Amino acid sequence: MSATILIVEDEPAIQELLSATLTRAGHQVIRADDGESAQRLLREALPDLVLLDWMLPGVSGMDLARRLRAEERTRSIPIIMLTARGEEQDKVSGLEVGADDYVTKPFSPRELVARIKAVLRRRAPQATEDPVDLGGLKLDPATHRVSAGEAALSLGPTEFRLLHFLMTHPERVHSRAQLLDQVWGDHVFVEERTVDVHIRRLRSALEGSGHDRLIQTVRGAGYRMSAQAEASQAVR
Ligand code: CA
Numbered sequence: 651m652s653a654t655i656l657i658v659e660d661e662p663a664i665q666e667l668l669s670a671t672l673t674r675a676g677h678q679v680i681r682a683d684d685g686e687s688a689q690r691l692l693r694e695a696l697p698d699l700v701l702l703d704w705m706l707p708g709v710s711g712m713d714l715a716r717r718l719r720a721e722e723r724t725r726s727i728p729i730i731m732l733t734a735r736g737e738e739q740d741k742v743s744g745l746e747v748g749a750d751d752y753v754t755k756p757f758s759p760r761e762l763v764a765r766i767k768a769v770l771r772r773r774a775p776q777a778t779e780d781p782v783d784l785g786g787l788k789l790d791p792a793t794h795r796v797s798a799g800e801a802a803l804s805l806g807p808t809e810f811r812l813l814h815f816l817m818t819h820p821e822r823v824h825s826r827a828q829l830l831d832q833v834w835g836d837h838v839f840v841e842e843r844t845v846d847v848h849i850r851r852l853r854s855a856l857e858g859s860g861h862d863r864l865i866q867t868v869r870g871a872g873y874r875m876s877a878q879a880e881a882s883q884a885v886r
Contacts, residue, residue, distance in 0.1 A: 653698035653770055653777035654678045654835065658688040658714065659732065660706050664755070668701060668732075671759040672766070685709030689717070692724060695835040698777040699770060702749070704733040704740060712747055719748035723831065728773040730765060732757070775818040776832070782817045785877035787861045789817055798859030808833070809852040816865065816875035825872040849873060 655677050659665040669679045680697060682688035684706050700718065704711040711731060718724040731744040731752040744752050750769045753762050770777045781790040789796045791814060796803045805813065812833050816824070824832070826842040834840050853862040866874045 652676045652678065653766070653774065654680065654695075655766070656680045656682065656688060656691060656697040656700045658682045658685065658700065658706065658711065659703040660684055661703075664703075667759075668762075671762060672701075675763045675766075677766075685711070685714040688714060692718075696724065696727060696831045697835075698774045699728045699730065699766060701730050701732060701766075704731055704744070712743060715744070715749055716747045726773070728769045730769060776811075776815045782814070784817045784820055784875065785861065785864050787817070787856070787859075787864065789814055798856070798861050801859060803855055803859070805855050806851065808848050809855060812848055812852055816873070820875045820877065823868045823871045823874045829873065845873075 655672055657665060657668050657672070657679060659668060659681075660683050665681055665683070669681060672679050680691055682691055685708055688700070688702075689709075702711045702715060706714070709717075715729050715731065718727060718729065729749045731740075731749040732755055733740045733744065733752055734755045741752050750773060751765050753765055767778075771780065775782070779791040781788065781792070783789075787796070787798050789810075794810065796805055796810065796813065812829070815829070815833050826845040829845050830840050830842065834844075849865065849867075853865055856862040856864070864875050864877060866876060868874050
């Protein structure tokens with residue numbers, strides 16, 4: 651499993667240890683020393699998960715978690731809080747502001763990696779290597795293979811990531827800006843029509859098996875992947 655994880659921790663030694671632990675577990679790490687620089691990094695690109703220290707200079711970890719949850723764009727990023735005190739009240743407050751889990755310092759690297767994996771599986775399935783199956787279309791992140799029935803499909807790397815995200819978040823409409831954030835990891839430097847170009851390529855790769863129908867254009871809103879559409883068309 652390889653996810654992009656933003657570490658927000660002001661103590662250099664702990665930040666280093668966290669970074670080494672997560673890198674060894676196969677993740678990409680971005681680091682921030684405080685809440686302000688974390689917010690700056692988040693404006694450029696969204697990570698798959700934020701590992702957030704409770705005690706930070708300036709904006710506290712709890713305030714930052716609250717801000718991330720209040721904003722539409724960052725609302726669904728999974729957050730794991732790091733708390734030094736391990737006090738029951740901190741954990742309760744952390745979960746109240748919307749953290750998904752917490753880890754008490756000093757932490758066990760194995761436990762941290764396991765908790766990250768559990769939260770990602772629950773909250774960001776596109777960052778895991780679990781195979782996905784939707785409407786007869788199968789995608790396996792571990793082997794990077796996509797198949798429709800017996801037929802293997804050939805997709806470019808961006809189309810593969812786009813399809814993975816759509817398959818792990820079906821029945822929901824995603825705007826072009828959201829897709830840029832989630833699939834490209836960037837919504838500032840890439841134009842929104844880039845999304846249309848890759849959707850077109852993805853549809854043409856799925857056309858042979860008829861699975862292009864699973865990707866719907868929702869006018870004025872964006873794109874949606876739905877297995878239900880296929881079922882209703884089959885009935886007709
Ligand atoms: Ca700290």
